Amino acid sequence: MPYKAGERLPAERASRLGHLDVLKSGLVKTYRESFEDASPTTISFACSWEQSPTMGVPLPLVFGIDGSLQIIESETPPYSAHAFVKTALLRIDQYALASIDKDSPHPLALRDILADSALYHATVFPLRHVVRQGMSLYDAVRQRIFDSVVEDSSSPLHREVMETLKWIAYEKWDGKQKQLPLFECPHCEKTIATLPYDAEEGNCPGCKGKLFLTDMLGFHQEMAPDSAPETVATAYMSIHETLLLFTGVRYFWERKKEVLSNCLFVKDGPLSIRAQYSKLVNPIRRFLAFSRHQGYPVHLIGQEKTGAFADHLQLIGNNAPLQSLFIPGNQYIKEQIQHRPNRGAPYGKDTNYGAKVFVRISHYHQMVLNVPTGEYVENPTLSNLIGAERILATLPTVLSSRFEGALLPIELAHSVASLSTYPSAQILKIFAEAKGQKNE
Numbered sequence: 001m002p003y004k005a006g007e008r009l010p011a012e013r014a015s016r017l018g019h020l021d022v023l024k025s026g027l028v029k030t031y032r033e034s035f036e037d038a039s040p041t042t043i044s045f046a047c048s049w050e051q052s053p054t055m056g057v058p059l060p061l062v063f064g065i066d067g068s069l070q071i072i073e074s075e076t077p078p079y080s081a082h083a084f085v086k087t088a089l090l091r092i093d094q095y096a097l098a099s100i101d102k103d104s105p106h107p108l109a110l111r112d113i114l115a116d117s118a119l120y121h122a123t124v125f126p127l128r129h130v131v132r133q134g135m136s137l138y139d140a141v142r143q144r145i146f147d148s149v150v151e152d153s154s155s156p157l158h159r160e161v162m163e164t165l166k167w168i169a170y171e172k173w174d175g176k177q178k179q180l181p182l183f184e185c186p187h188c189e190k191t192i193a194t195l196p197y198d199a200e201e202g203n204c205p206g207c208k209g210k211l212f213l214t215d216m217l218g219f220h221q222e223m224a225p226d227s228a229p230e231t232v233a234t235a236y237m238s239i240h241e242t243l244l245l246f247t248g249v250r251y252f253w254e255r256k257k258e259v260l261s262n263c264l265f266v267k268d269g270p271l272s273i274r275a276q277y278s279k280l281v282n283p284i285r286r287f288l289a290f291s292r293h294q295g296y297p298v299h300l301i302g303q304e305k306t307g308a309f310a311d312h313l314q315l316i317g318n319n320a321p322l323q324s325l326f327i328p329g330n331q332y333i334k335e336q337i338q339h340r341p342n343r344g345a346p347y348g349k350d351t352n353y354g355a356k357v358f359v360r361i362s363h364y365h366q367m368v369l370n371v372p373t374g375e376y377v378e379n380p381t382l383s384n385l386i387g388a389e390r391i392l393a394t395l396p397t398v399l400s401s402r403f404e405g406a407l408l409p410i411e412l413a414h415s416v417a418s419l420s421t422y423p424s425a426q427i428l429k430i431f432a433e434a435k436g437q438k439n440e
C-alpha cells in the first residue's frame with residue numbers, strides 16, 4: 001500500500017495500472033462513498049490531564065541507558081548468523097548539561113563527556129549454523145549468555161552486572177536470604193530447577209544437568225537444539241540494559257544511599273520485561289517499594305518513542321494544556337490504546353515495573369514516560385509515582401533541542417551504544433565471516 005503524504009514527505013506513487021483496477025471494483029467504490037477517515041478532532045477521549053507539580057528540585061546526577069543490536073549473516077553457505085549486542089550506561093551531571101549547547105552540541109564537548117563517563121558492554125553470540133567443538137548450539141548460547149553477564153576481566157563491568165543479577169534474583173537488599181523461584185530446567189524441561197542462595201552455577205536437582213543463574217531467565221525456552229531465534233538476542237539486550245541500569249542503582253545503594261536519591265536514571269524504551277523473562281519484574285518492584293519506604297526513593301524513567309502509546313500521544317497531545325500530565329488507568333489503556341475489551345488480568349500486571357505517563361511540557365516537547373510505582377497499581381495516580389515531583393522538575397534540564405520530545409541522556413547513551421557507528425557494521429561482518437569459516 002502506498003504511503004499517504006505526511007507533514008514532511010510527499011506521498012508514495014502507486015502504479016497507474018493498479019490504481020485503475022482497484023477503483024473499478026464496486027465494493028471499493030461503495031466503501032469509499034460511505035466511510036471517511038475520522039479526523040483527530042472528532043475522536044473523543046476521556047483524558048484527565050492534570051497540572052504537573054512545580055515544587056520539585058531538579059536531580060543533579062543523570063544517567064542514560066540504551067542498547068543496540070545487529071544480526072550479521074554471512075552471504076556464503078552455510079549462512080551462519082551471529083548477534084552483536086551493545087549496551088551503554090552514561091553519566092552526566094548538571095554542570096555538563098549546562099555546558100552543552102542543546103541546539104548544536106559541539107562534537108568535542110560531547111566526546112569529552114562520553115570518554116569520561118560512559119560504561120559499555122559489547123558481546124556476540126551465535127544464532128545458527130555455527131558449531132563449537134563438543135557443544136550443541138543450545139548449550140553454547142547458554143554458556144555465552146552466562147559469560148557475557150559475568151563480563152571479560154579486562155572490562156570495568158567485570159562481575160558487576162552478574163552481582164546485580166544476583167542482587168535482584170536473590171533480593172539481597174533486605175538481608176533476608178531469599179530462594180530463587182523454581183524455573184524450567186534447560187535439560188529435563190521440568191520446572192524444578194533452582195540454585196542455592198547466592199549461587200551463579202549449580203546442578204538440576206532432578207537430572208543433575210549443569211545450570212547457570214542466567215538460565216532462570218528462560219532464554220532456552222525459545223531455542224531449538226541447533227539454532228536460536230533473533231528474539232533471544234533482543235531479550236538479551238533488553239535484560240542487559242535493565243541489569244546495567246540497576247548496576248548503577250545497586251552501586252549507590254550499597255555505598256551512598258543519599259546520592260542514589262539525587263540521581264535520575266533515564267532508560268530508552270518501556271520499563272517492562274516480556275514473557276518468561278519477566279521473572280525479574282516482581283523483585284524489581286519490591287526493591288523500588290522497599291527503597292521508597294526506607295526514605296531513599298529511586299528516580300527512574302523509561303521513554304517510549306514508538307508503539308501504541310507513542311501513537312496515542314500523537315492523537316491526544318496537541319489538545320493537552322502545557323505543563324500537564326495524564327496517567328491512563330487499566331480500562332483506558334485496554335479500550336482506547338489497545339482497542340480490546342476490558343477483561344482478563346490488569347494491563348501490565350506481570351511484565352511492567354513502571355506506570356505509563358503522558359507528559360506535555362511545551363509546544364515542542366511531549367513524551368510517553370514510564371515511572372515506577374513500587375508494587376503494582378492498577379489505576380495509578382500522581383502520588384503513586386516514585387519521585388514524580390523531582391523527575392518532572394528535572395525533565396526541562398535534559399531536553400534535547402535536536403528532536404521533538406527527545407531526552408539528552410538517551411541521545412548520548414545511544415551514541416555510545418549504537419552499533420551502526422561503532423564499530424561499523426562492515427567490520428562486524430568481516431568478523432562474523434571469519435568466525436564462521438573457523439567453525440568457532
Ligand SMILES: [Zn+2]
Nearest residue numbers: 185188204207
Ligand atoms: Zn533437569
